[in-house]
Amino acid sequence: MGEYTVVVTGASGSVYGMRLIEQLVLAGHNVSVCFTDAGREVTAFELGFELPTEDARVARVALAAFLELQDADQIRVAYAGDLFDPIASGSHRTDAMVVCPCTMGFVASVAHGLAANLPARAADVMLKERRLLVLVPRETPLSLVHLRNLTAVAEAGAVIVPAMPAFYQRPESIDDMVDFVVGKVLDVLDVENELFKRWRS
Numbered sequence: 001m002g003e004y005t006v007v008v009t010g011a012s013g014s015v016y017g018m019r020l021i022e023q024l025v026l027a028g029h030n031v032s033v034c035f036t037d038a039g040r041e042v043t044a045f046e047l048g049f050e051l052p053t054e055d056a057r058v059a060r061v062a063l064a065a066f067l068e069l070q071d072a073d074q075i076r077v078a079y080a081g082d083l084f085d086p087i088a089s090g091s092h093r094t095d096a097m098v099v100c101p102c103t104m105g106f107v108a109s110v111a112h113g114l115a116a117n118l119p120a121r122a123a124d125v126m127l128k129e130r131r132l133l134v135l136v137p138r139e140t141p142l143s144l145v146h147l148r149n150l151t152a153v154a155e156a157g158a159v160i161v162p163a164m165p166a167f168y169q170r171p172e173s174i175d176d177m178v179d180f181v182v183g184k185v186l187d188v189l190d191v192e193n194e195l196f197k198r199w200r201s
């Protein structure tokens with residue numbers, strides 16, 4: 001059983017992050033989930049899910065219910081303003097952290113080591129501990145600033161998995177397109193999945 005952190009920021013595509021959390025839990029892993037403030041708002045706007053902000057235990061039950069998971073035991077909700085959370089420290093063992101979807105603002109923060117809130121600090125920790133940090137950026141077009149920041153985080157060791165659905169597997173629905181991106185993230189994490197049809201298999 002692995003220990004993963006999934007951060008949902010305020011980029012469009014919160015469905016990617018939700019599907020990723022669901023798949024990690026179904027694969028038997030524990031997931032620390034953190035929404036940035038913008039991530040919470042965009043998720044509410046795009047998916048209609050409002051994360052409770054008063055009580056992390058209530059929040060994890062609500063999240064598990066939204067994802068139609070049997071129970072909430074494998075989910076832990078961390079709040080972006082809580083710098084005392086375990087994921088803020090390198091002494092807390094985490095197999096990998098995925099920021100999905102990831103704003104260009106978050107990429108900039110990681111590229112410059114700002115660590116000003118819990119998710120940014122947790123990403124900073126992953127880089128300094130040489131652990132797997134996966135960013136799923138979503139923005140178009142990309143400015144030179146975005147491209148330079150993406151280069152900087154890649155040079156620092158992060159893996160960039162852009163939210164770019166492919167079409168060679170002939171998607172029939174939006175779900176298929178979401179699953180392609182989430183499947184590629186799970187591949188990077190080395191988590192078995194059959195979310196998309198592999199080329200010529």
Ligand SMILES: Cc1cc2nc3c(=O)[nH]c(=O)nc-3n(C[C@H](O)[C@H](O)[C@H](O)COP(=O)(O)O)c2cc1C
Nearest residue numbers: 009010011012036038039042103104105106138139
């Ligand atoms: C509906 C909506 C969609 C957005 N989509 C994106 C996006 O795809 N990529 C991005 O970088 N920012 C996007 N933003 C802007 C970010 O949410 C904003 O820059 C925010 O400050 C990011 O904060 P965070 O990185 O802490 O989540 C979007 C905002 C809204 C309201």
